[in-house]
Structure formats: structure tokens, C-alpha cells
Amino acid sequence: xxxxxxxxxxxxxxxxxxxxxxxxxxxxxxxxxxxxxxxxxxxxxxxxxxxxxxxxxxxxxxxxxxxxxxxxxxxxxxxxxxxxxxxxxxxxxxxxxxxxxxxxxxxxxxxxxxxxxxxxxxxxxxxxxxxxxxxxxxxxxxxxxxxxxxxxxxxxxxxxxxxxxxxxxxxxxxxxxxxxxxxxxxxxxxxxxxxxxxxxxxxxxxxxxxxxxxxxxxxxxxxxxxxxxxxxxxxxxxxxxxxxxxxxxxxxxxxxxxxxxxxxxxxxxxxxxxxxxxxxxxxxxxxxxxxxxxxxxxxxxxxxxxxxxxxxxxxxxxxxxxxxxxxxxxxxxxxxxxxxxxxxxxxxxxxxxxxxxxxxxxxxxxxxxxxxxxxxxxxxxxxxxxxxxxxxxxxxxxxxxxxxxxxxxxxxxxxxxxxxxxxxxxxxxxxxxxxxxxxxxxxxxxxxxxxxxxxxxxxxxxxxxxxxxxxxxxxxxxxxxxxxxxxxxxxxxxxxxxxxxxxxxxxxxxxxxxxxxxxxxxxxxxxxxxxxxxxxxxxxxxxxxxxxxxxxxxxxxxxxxxxxxxxxxxxxxxxxxxxxxxxxxxxxxxxxxxxxxxxxxxxxxxxxxxxxxxxxxxxxxxxxxxxxxxxxxxxxxxxxxxxxxxxxxxxxxxxxxxxxxxxxxxxxxxxxxxxxxxxxxxxxxxxxxxxxxxxxxxxxx
Numbered sequence: 001x002x003x004x005x006x007x008x009x010x011x012x013x014x015x016x017x018x019x020x021x022x023x024x025x026x027x028x029x030x031x032x033x034x035x036x037x038x039x040x041x042x043x044x045x046x047x048x049x050x051x052x053x054x055x056x057x058x059x060x061x062x063x064x065x066x067x068x069x070x071x072x073x074x075x076x077x078x079x080x081x082x083x084x085x086x087x088x089x090x091x092x093x094x095x096x097x098x099x100x101x102x103x104x105x106x107x108x109x110x111x112x113x114x115x116x117x118x119x120x121x122x123x124x125x126x127x128x129x130x131x132x133x134x135x136x137x138x139x140x141x142x143x144x145x146x147x148x149x150x151x152x153x154x155x156x157x158x159x160x161x162x163x164x165x166x167x168x169x170x171x172x173x174x175x176x177x178x179x180x181x182x183x184x185x186x187x188x189x190x191x192x193x194x195x196x197x198x199x200x201x202x203x204x205x206x207x208x209x210x211x212x213x214x215x216x217x218x219x220x221x222x223x224x225x226x227x228x229x230x231x232x233x234x235x236x237x238x239x240x241x242x243x244x245x246x247x248x249x250x251x252x253x254x255x256x257x258x259x260x261x262x263x264x265x266x267x268x269x270x271x272x273x274x275x276x277x278x279x280x281x282x283x284x285x286x287x288x289x290x291x292x293x294x295x296x297x298x299x300x301x302x303x304x305x306x307x308x309x310x311x312x313x314x315x316x317x318x319x320x321x322x323x324x325x326x327x328x329x330x331x332x333x334x335x336x337x338x339x340x341x342x343x344x345x346x347x348x349x350x351x352x353x354x355x356x357x358x359x360x361x362x363x364x365x366x367x368x369x370x371x372x373x374x375x376x377x378x379x380x381x382x383x384x385x386x387x388x389x390x391x392x393x394x395x396x397x398x399x400x401x402x403x404x405x406x407x408x409x410x411x412x413x414x415x416x417x418x419x420x421x422x423x424x425x426x427x428x429x430x431x432x433x434x435x436x437x438x439x440x441x442x443x444x445x446x447x448x449x450x451x452x453x454x455x456x457x458x459x460x461x462x463x464x465x466x467x468x469x470x471x472x473x474x475x476x477x478x479x480x481x482x483x484x485x486x487x488x489x490x491x492x493x494x495x496x497x498x499x500x501x502x503x504x505x506x507x508x509x510x511x512x513x514x515x516x517x518x519x520x521x522x523x524x525x526x527x528x529x530x531x532x533x534x535x536x537x538x539x540x541x542x543x544x545x546x547x548x549x550x551x552x553x554x555x556x557x558x559x560x561x562x563x564x565x566x567x568x569x570x571x572x573x574x575x576x577x578x579x580x581x582x583x584x585x586x587x588x589x590x591x592x593x594x595x596x597x598x599x600x601x602x603x604x605x606x607x608x609x610x611x612x613x614x615x616x617x618x619x620x621x622x623x624x625x626x627x628x629x630x631x632x633x634x635x636x637x638x639x640x641x642x643x644x645x646x647x648x649x650x651x652x653x654x655x656x657x658x659x660x661x662x663x664x665x666x667x668x669x670x671x672x673x674x675x676x677x678x679x680x681x682x683x684x685x686x687x688x689x690x691x692x693x694x695x696x697x698x699x700x701x
Contacts, residue, residue: 010057014223017059024090028070029057031083035074045073047327059223061094063335134225136309138218141211143316148208155201162194310340314354317361326364333358347385349392352378356396359403368406375400389427391434394420398438405441410448417442431469433476436462440480443487452490459484473511475518478504482522485529494532501526515553517560520546524564527571536574543568557595559602562588566606569613578616585610599637601644604630608648611655620658627652641679643686646672650690653697662700669694 010029013022032042039050046053046069053070056062062070067087075083169187313336321329337358340351355378363371375396382393397420405413417438424435439462447455463484466477481504489497505526508519523546531539547568550561565588573581585606592603607630615623631652634645649672657665669690676687 013059018094020090020093021059021061024061024067024087024094025057025059027087027090028062028067031071031074031087032057037074042070042073046070047331062091064088064091065331065334067091134218134222138215138222141215141218145208145211145215148204148211151204152201152208155197155204158197159194159201162190162197165190166194310336310343310350310354314340314350314357318357321357321361321364326361326366330358330361330365333361347381349386352382352385352392355381356392356399360399363399363403363406368403368408371403372400372407375403389423391428394424394427394434397423398434398441401438401445402441405445405448410445414442414445414449417445431465433470436466436469436476439465440476440483444483447487447490452487452492456484456487456491459487473507478508478511478518481507482518482525486525489525489529489532494529498526498529498533501529515549517554520550520553520560523549524560524567528567531571531574536571536576540568540571540575543571557591559596562592562595562602566592566602566609570609573609573613573616578613582610582613582617585613599633601638604634604637604644607633608644608651612651615655615658620655620660623655624652624659627655641675643680646676646679646686650676650686650693654693657697657700662697665697666694666701669697 013025017025032039039053042053043050046066048056048066056066068084071084071087072080166187169190172186313332317329317332317336320332333354336354337351340348340354344351355374359371359374359378362374379393379396379400382390382396386393397416401413401416401420404416421435421438421442424432424438428435439458443455443458443462446458459480463477463480466474466480470477481500485497485500485504488500501522505519505522508516508522512519523542527539527542527546530542543564547561547564550558550564554561565584569581569584569588572584589603589606589610592600592606596603607626611623611626611630614626627648631645631648634642634648638645649668653665653668653672656668673687673690673694676684676690680686
């Protein structure tokens with residue numbers, strides 16, 4: 001029998017680590033060892049990179065959120081509550097250690113000994129100021145290193161693409177002959193861009209190395225100052241705020257948002273390299289000179305310095321979110337709220353703005369319910385401090401409505417937008433972009449709340465106004481055109497929707513490029529509406545062209561790619577080839593299950609379509625068995641009254657009859673009709689179909 005896997009080799013904790021912090025780090029390390037998980041395995045659970053996890057387990061005091069998440073990810077279920085309680089007790093001890101006399105423990109009083117409290121306190125404050133600055137510098141350098149690391153990968157990809165472009169343009173020039181000036185200009189420019197990209201790549205790699213070396217030097221200084229601070233903490237000293245180093249998240253990757261402007265991407269890469277060079281040079285100079293004023297903490301400018309630091313951290317967190325890392329942006333804002341409240345006060349406008357952004361990035365990170373609740377708490381404070389007509393208050397109300405809808409309550413979201421639009425119109429004017437944004441969300445929520453006709457009409461008015469105010473090529477104008485086409489189709493007019501998408505696709509291609517996600521999405525909806533308008537063969541062919549483009553641009557596991565594959569199978573079946581449709585869905589279901597999970601609605605939809613195509617391909621018995629399992633799963637996951645559950649029950653009845661048991665099919669439909677009537681109404685198309693099916697199978701008994 002194999003022995004227990006030995007624990008990983010942890011680096012020794014700094015000798016200056018306080019005993020309470022050491023006990024906490026050793027406890028958490030033991031939990032990781034017992035779990036047999038690597039630090040990279042733990043990244044999703046604790047929502048921090050492995051380097052940050054290593055820092056927290058290397059003697060830095062972690063946040064409570066980190067501690068509870070780590071224990072939950074490593075402890076066996078039966079020990080989770082016990083280990084969590086012990087970890088939180090150790091964290092509390094680390095955050096509030098017993099005060100120790102300067103110079104070490106004393107066994108008795110020394111007659112005549114007098115502690116110069118003022119001198120010790122001044123030295124303590126100066127050390128605290130040095131440590132604060134070192135932590136800020138450490139975060140800046142780590143950010144610079146992360147910038148350079150990501151830039152290296154971006155530039156590797158850019159160099160590869162430029163090499164391919166040079167080969168292609170060389171072939172084009174040779175094919176057209178030396179007289180083609182356009183080809184020559186393109187090739188010359190591409191060669192220059194390739195050379196610049198290779199030079200920027202070399203710079204980024206060097207900046208990464210320099211930043212990592214500087215970060216190691218700063219870490220040594222932080223460890224030294226932390227030990228000095230612990231040594232200077234006497235019984236007579238008031239406890240200072242706990243210093244927690246904010247982990248730097250992934251920086252913006254420097255790529256052009258459209259992905260097709262190499263020149264702009266190179267300019268941004270150069271700017272990132274220049275900025276990182278400035279950061280490394282500035283902090284290297286500061287570290288070598290160690291120039292910190294003696295009165296750094298007690299200076300009248302200290303509060304302004306803290307506020308400036310908070311503003312810098314706030315901007316960094318926002319940029320990280322915009323660069324595509326909402327989880328890190330959320331975590332950084334979570335820490336910022338605490339610090340801004342302590343430094344600026346709970347009613348300071350900057351504190352309120354940080355709370356707004358915390359709620360926003362919480363929603364973007366996939367938690368719309370918590371985002372909704374955070375905005376619910378924020379709005380009364382915004383209203384009290386800033387006033388009901390302040391743009392930030394109105395913006396928070398807009399976001400509350402948005403995340404209420406995203407949390408699954410479009411009816412309430414619709415009503416919140418109905419109340420907001422008159423206020424934004426009165427305060428900002430009818431043509432203000434924020435007013436138009438509220439009208440857009442209002443129309444969308446009306447559609448999601450079950451009124452596609454009104455949603456269509458509101459989007460029709462909005463397209464006219466956005467075209468007039470913003471211009472026909474503005475992104476928001478084209479989004480409104482997309483939504484007008486969508487709700488036109490949902491309102492029962494797929495032919496008009498098809499024509500609207502026919503006009504939109506070339507405009508998106510011209511403005512955004514053929515590979516932009518909005519262009520691909522418009523092509524997807526165009527193909528779908530063509531199928532719904534009665535031309536399944538063309539819909540099949542358009543989806544056949546779309547799937548490889550989605551796969552190339554978005555990746556094979558992107559949800560839009562999986563949806564395109566689903567729709568290709570669907571319209572293949574509708575075009576009269578259920579056997580091929582069945583095979584396409586057989587290949588799709590393992591992928592959609594792996595990527596989205598077995599209980600995801602899209603996974604269930606693919607299983608529904610797969611069972612249907614198996615039946616249509618001539619195997620009603622297997623279709624019946626698959627629908628029997630699907631009804632159970634949809635009832636458990638979606639609920640008995642969900643539309644898709646009712647559809648699955650109808651399909652089960654149909655294939656029960658087709659499998660040779662019309663009597664059971666009649667019984668299933670007899671049970672279904674009261675439910676579908678209660679949920680959808682007596683005149684709904686699904687109710688009428690169920691009644692028609694009952695007559696059909698009743699006549700077969």
C-alpha cells in the first residue's frame with residue numbers, strides 16, 4: 001500500500017514573522033497539504049492567483065474572505081466547520097496580537113527605568129510610514145511585472161501573426177508583379193511592424209525581469225520593516241491600523257478592442273513598456289535613496305497622500321475590470337471600500353463611487369443577486385448625501401434595475417426603469433446618452449417580462465432617436481437595431497426580422513470587421529430568422545459557414561460557438577436530414593456538458609433536440625427513453641411550471657405514442673393540459689398544441 005503523499009516543500013517563514021502570524025500560516029499550510037491540492041488548483045476557489053496565495057501562506061496576514069475560502073476548498077466536509085472556526089480564531093490573533101514591550105519580554109520591573117513613550121511612538125510611526133510606502137511600491141512593481149508578462153504573450157502572438165502576414169503579402173506581391181504599389185506599401189509596412197513588435201517583445205521581457213528582481217528586493221525590505229514594527233510596539237502605544245497588502249490583479253493586455261489595428265496595438269505595447277520602465281526606474285531610485293520624511297505620518301499632507309493612493313488603486317481596479325478580469329476588479333474594490341471608508345469616511349463621494357464600482361464588478365463577475373443587493377443598499381446613501389437628482393444617484397438606480405433583471409426579475413426591473421426614465425429625462429434631457437440607455441434597458445426588460453410587441457415598438461422609436469443623436473454607425477445605435485430585429489422576431493414576424501438583420505450584418509461587418517463578436521452574433525440571428533421564416537436549408541447553410549468562424553475567433557468552447565453548433569444541428573434536421581442532425585448533437589452534448597455543466601439550460605436544450613432527432617430518424621423507443629430522463633431533470637432543475645419542462649412533457653407524450661403506446665400518451669397529455677393552461681393560458685400556442693395532440697392520440701386508442 002502506498003504511503004501518504006509527503007507535503008510540499010514550503011519556504012521558511014521570515015524570522016521576523018510574529019508568532020501569531022506564524023501559527024496562522026502553518027495552520028493554513030497544513031490544510032493545503034492535507035488536501036493534496038496545488039496552489040493552482042486552489043485559484044478558482046479562493047479567487048486569487050497562485051502567487052498571491054503563496055504570499056498569504058508565506059507570512060503575510062490574509063483577508064478573512066481568503067481564509068474562509070481556503071478552508072472551504074481544502075477541509076473535508078465533516079471538519080470544515082471546525083477548521084473554519086480555528087482559522088478565524090488564529091486570524092483574529094494575528095490581526096490583534098498582544099502588545100509586547102520594546103526590547104523583548106521582561107521578568108520584572110526595573111527601578112528607575114522610564115520609557116520615553118513619545119520617542120518610541122515617533123519611531124513607530126516613522127517605521128509604519130516606511131512600511132506603508134514599501135507595500136505601495138511592492139504592489140506597483142508587481143503590477144509592472146504582470147503588465148510585462150501579459151505583454152510578452154500578446155507580442156509573441158502579434159509577431160507570429162505578422163510573420164504570417166509578411167508571407168501572405170509577399171506571395172500577393174509576387175502574384176501581382178513588382179508594379180503593384182499597393183502590395184509593396186502593405187509589405188513594407190508589415191515588415192516594419194514585425195521589426196517593431198520584435199523590439200517591443202525584447203523590451204517587455206527585460207522589463208519583466210527587472211520588475212521581478214525589484215519586487216524581491218522590496219519583499220526583503222517589507223519583511224525587515226514588519227519585524228521592526230513588531231519590535232517597537234510597546235504596551236503604551238495605541239494600536240495602528242493593520243497593514244494588508246492589496247494583491248495586484250491581471251493588467252490590461254494591450255490588445256486593440258477591435259483586434260484588427262496592428263499599428264494601434266504596437267503603440268499601446270510601446271506605451272506599456274514606457275510606463276513600466278518609468279515605474280521600475282522611479283522605485284529603484286526611491287529604494288536606493290530611502291527618502292521618506294521624518295514626519296511622513298503626522299504631516300498635514302498625509303491625508304491627501306492617502307486619498308491619492310486610494311484614487312490610484314481605484315483607477316487600477318477599474319482598468320483591470322475593463323481589461324476582462326471582473327473577479328480581480330471585484331476583490332480589489334472590496335478591499336478599497338474598507339480603506340476608503342476608514343480614510344475618507346462613509347459619506348465621502350469617492351467612497352460612494354467605490355461602493356458603486358464594487359457592486360458593478362460583482363455583477364460582472366457573475367453574481368447579479370449580490371450586485372442588486374449592493375445597489376439597493378447604496379441608493380439611499382447616494383440620495384441622502386448627493387441628492388436624488390445627482391447623476392451618480394440616477395446611475396445607481398439604473399444599475400439597480402439592470403442587475404435586478406439579470407438576477408431573474410425582469411418585471412421589477414421594468415418597473416424600476418419606468419420610474420427612472422422620467423427623472424433622467426427631466427434632469428439630463430431626452431437626448432442624453434444615459435436617458436437613451438435607460439430607454440434601451442426598459443424596452444429589453446419589457447420584452448423579457450413577456451411583452452415582445454411593446455419591446456419591438458419601443459426599440460423602433462429608440463433606433464430613430466439614437467440614429468439622429470449618435471449617428472448610424474455608433475455602437476449603441478447598432479445594438480438598438482439588433483434588438484429591434486430580435487424583438488420583431490419574438491413578436492411573431494420572423495420575415496421582417498430577417499430583413500432587418502440582412503441590413504445590419506453588412507453594416508456591422510463594415511464598421512467592426514467580419515470577426516467582431518457583434519458581427520458574428522448578427523449573422524447567427526440572421527440565419528435563425530431565415531429558418532423561422534420558412535427556409536431551413538439556407539439557415540442550415542449559413543450556420544454551416546458560421547460554426548468555423550465562431551470556432552476560429554471565439555474558440556471551440558465559447559458559449560456562442562456551442563450555440564451555433566446546436567442551431568446547425570437543429571436546422572439540418574428541419575431541412576429534412578434528422579440522421580445528420582442526430583450525429584451532430586451526439587458530438588455536441590459531451591462538449592456542452594463539459595463546458596457548461598450537466599444542469600445548464602443549454603445542455604438540457606441540446607439533449608431535448610438530440611432526443612427529438614433520434615425519434616425523427618426512426619427510433620421512437622430511444623427517443624421515449626431520453627425524454628423520460630429529460631422530464632425528470634428539467635423538473636428538478638427548472639421547476640415543474642417552466643416552459644421548457646412543459647415542452648419536454650409534451651415531447652415525452654408524443655414519442656410515447658410513436659413508440660406504440662397511444663393510451664399512455666393520452667394519459668400524459670390529459671395530465672399536461674391543466675398545467676399548461678394554468679401556466680400559459682388557454683389560448684397559448686402550446687396549450688392549443690397539447691389539446692390537438694390529445695385528440696390525435698385519443699383517436700388511436
